[in-house]
Ligand SMILES: O=C(O)CCC(=O)C(=O)O
């Protein structure tokens with residue numbers, strides 16, 4: 174499957190929104206995410222060094238003893254949705270990155286070179302989505318699909334660790350940034366169709382967490 178790469182440099186550097194460059198970028202972005210719900214972004218403005226530093230810090234963090242990591246654990250019975258989740262809980266809830274779609278508006282994902290991410294194509298088959306150096310992967314979440322009355326698909330995906338990586342006991346790292354609108358933002362179908370009733374971003378998220386955690 175060919176996930177398109179869109180260069181958003183002209184927008185990131187503050188280009189005039191009415192310029193042909195920006196209009197063309199918007200068109201390509203629209204086409205890419207309408208088709209796959211996924212696309213790579215180039216010239217996204219996040220410095221490579223920053224990404225590498227975050228990966229390094231997270232490597233250090235995960236090597237800490239469990240007792241230390243527990244101090245930063247995500248509370249189980251509160252609406253605070255950040256913090257460390259141990260593998261057992263993660264397996265229970267999220268089935269360790271088996272097939273799922275993301276909840277929010279968009280997700281930005283940096284992967285390492287291990288690979289393993291796959292997306293479900295319209296053909297019903299899973300397709301590898303390898304890392305593209307210096308690009309960030311953007312994907313549409315369920316709330317954005319609802320917001321766009323299903324025009325932008327929240328495509329199902331999963332992570333499978335390749336046999337050779339398993340044998341080498343190679344660690345895999347990725348950084349996912351889940352973008353969620355402000356809690357009180359009312360999500361109403363943008364095309365006026367009212368295909369889904371309006372819901373606040375917070376209520377939607379809580380509904381979903383209620384099912385998963
Ligand atoms: O680690 C990855 O490549 C993807 C993870 C993912 O899909 C998620 O956390 O929602």
Ligand SMILES: [Fe+2]
Nearest residue numbers: 273274275330
């Ligand atoms: Fe995901």
